[in-house]
Amino acid sequence: MSKGKNVVVLMGGGPTVVINNSLRAIVEACSAYSERFGTVYGAWHGVEGLLREELLNLSAQPKEEIALLRTTPAAGAIGTTRYRLVHEEDLRRIIEVLKAHKIGYFFGIGGNDTQEVCLKVAEAAAAANYELIVVGVPKTIDNDLGDPELRLVDHTPGYGSVARYWAWTLQCLEEENRGSAPADPVLVVQAMGRRIGFIPAASRLADPEREFPLLILFAEAPLPLEEVADHVADLVRRKGRAIVVVSEGFPVGELGARTDSFGHAAFSSAKLSAAQVLATYLNEKGLPSRGLARWQVPGTEQRDAILYTSPVDLKEAYAVGCVAVELAVKGISRVMVTIRRAEESVYRPEFGTVALSEVAGKDRPFPRGWIASSQVDVTDEFIRYARPLLGEDLVSVPIVDGRLRFARLKPIFAEKLLPSYTPAAYRGRR
């Protein structure tokens, strides 16, 4: 048995196609320091698994399955959660669980909400005089984690792949729309990103020369539907067709959206969506051509369709996991790993750190200067920023018997040592 303290990794929030490559990095890097680290556990469904003492033993998994995490999308391997850690009792429980399982290292992979979890756990450990190294690992498709100036955090793992999803999907939709314009002249497609424009913006990467009849509608740049219809009609008159990428947060009126535990609008569970409201408006108003506006609302495939993985993103997701372990080895705590951009002519990432307190719980906006003066496009500065994140090659995903071969972890859990516990937010409720 190793003498080192044990390790826990948790995920929080929505997943990405590369999140498991950060997880894999932590498992593999810890195993390279076998004197320093004991068993690596995955908290089953993030904070909820910590509270319930459900700790998946990652060190006991077959190495091949850990290796396959590289191209296994989303959070099915160890689970994620949107549980909001606000009760003191929950924090006390977490410290008890960490103590019981001799956890000395805590890695949280996630966005600003998850970095806040990391910070709270670090503070609770300090208050309890419990020695714990806490390092945050960035992850978000929304790219809204970090500073508004993009100096501390250039981008986050997960974004490059969703950018590739949108760049390549728009290329395919352009072929579709150009081919099918007599019947379907207008195609309205909805993009994720809540109210922050990095994801819809990426659709422009399909067409940096601006040859497509493309409008991008940002939540940050509201327009009355009449004005959107005028833009569309103008494109239909000039080019015979139009493609509209609309942010899920673009204001089109009441959608019947519910909110998640963090108070974020859960657009994917709303009664209506921006894309369909807009398409219906266009069809009822009438297009200056034959045919109809059609709409489509891709959902979680934006963050789990593994075929769109950017090799740059995949590599960086692994790197940030490794850097997190190196920091822990050096005893550095209460920081999140960051990706900055070297000031060179060719894109090169540099890895650094930022204090958890600087990123915890804070959304960063899409830079206003990157929305074009037309309000329905991005500027070239955004294209220069985002283009390198797409990478060049297809990522090879193992295929066995006609299906994608994803990692299959075994349900090897740590023995429970404490009385069972119901997370505070779940008491007295279903």
Next chain:
Amino acid sequence: MSKGKNVVVLMGGGPTVVINNSLRAIVEACSAYSERFGTVYGAWHGVEGLLREELLNLSAQPKEEIALLRTTPAAGAIGTTRYRLVHEEDLRRIIEVLKAHKIGYFFGIGGNDTQEVCLKVAEAAAAANYELIVVGVPKTIDNDLGDPELRLVDHTPGYGSVARYWAWTLQCLEEENRGSAPADPVLVVQAMGRRIGFIPAASRLADPEREFPLLILFAEAPLPLEEVADHVADLVRRKGRAIVVVSEGFPVGELGARTDSFGHAAFSSAKLSAAQVLATYLNEKGLPSRGLARWQVPGTEQRDAILYTSPVDLKEAYAVGCVAVELAVKGISRVMVTIRRAEESVYRPEFGTVALSEVAGKDRPFPRGWIASSQVDVTDEFIRYARPLLGEDLVSVPIVDGRLRFARLKPIFAEKLLPSYTPAAYRGRR
């Protein structure tokens, strides 16, 4: 100059990811018989291009661009249409255009509506004593072209790739749903296919062992929403979560759907969709767990996301184009090329023909015996049928400067020789 008569190719209906590989096959095979065939034209947006005398010269394109049609999805290269050919005057005009451009060979790539166009043009040519070889090339993602027994037509090009889209997408969504179940226990995803179940059925190929908490709702197997909710609640109780694949044609009440020129419901332009009506119903009724049902409605990416191309489908799409040209060389007309399945232990396609009159304008249903007795799954017989169509490998799509490199045809059109013409259905209307 070649002495052979000229050739026209047209597309009709919705595209597929492999439709252009049939087009490429026709161009390349015709060029191999340079004594027999003259110039190959693409009718620009199908029948509409024929009527308007808009004929794209495919023989004059760079060979590399024709080669790139292999992995260029959808119908942007020569365009498609849903124009309905019902006016005698339109047919007379088509014969005039064919005569003016010395067209002796007519290839129509499409589904049953397009095969009907082929038949009508063949009949009009015969009535006008105009010598014309007409060969249909099958294409449809819906797999609803052919005989209900699947003996004459085992499947059509386009289906294998949409089947792969659903198999692999469901695998990714399973990772998503398993990982995110505490917040999003129920994921409702809508599949194309109008009222015919081949597409939603393919989602089962993700999980032939039936380990996923998957329900498939077929338009052919209507269930009251209460009963669907019971199925979902049962899965949520037993497995903590559920994934529902719902056909766009599954009856859930009024959607505000419009119809296209053929009278088919245009679900993608409807005010509501089956997936969201179902998700809203589940959320209002309440799940037996925390969290919400979320919905997503992928649209045309099902038929244009090139990364999901099945290599089996791609190869067969090319083959049917080549077979069509061989038939034309032999002077065989008024037939459609078919794919049958050799009666062997290992999948092997055989190419044959069927009279156009046997397939024109006829939808074939999804075999009732392939819907499981539960009504919310397929039988193993369907899995055995569809599995070989997925193929094994990723298709390599050229990537240049971070983007997919699709074919870019030059706008080289045949000189117009006739007075201009407005398609009959478009007169007196916008």
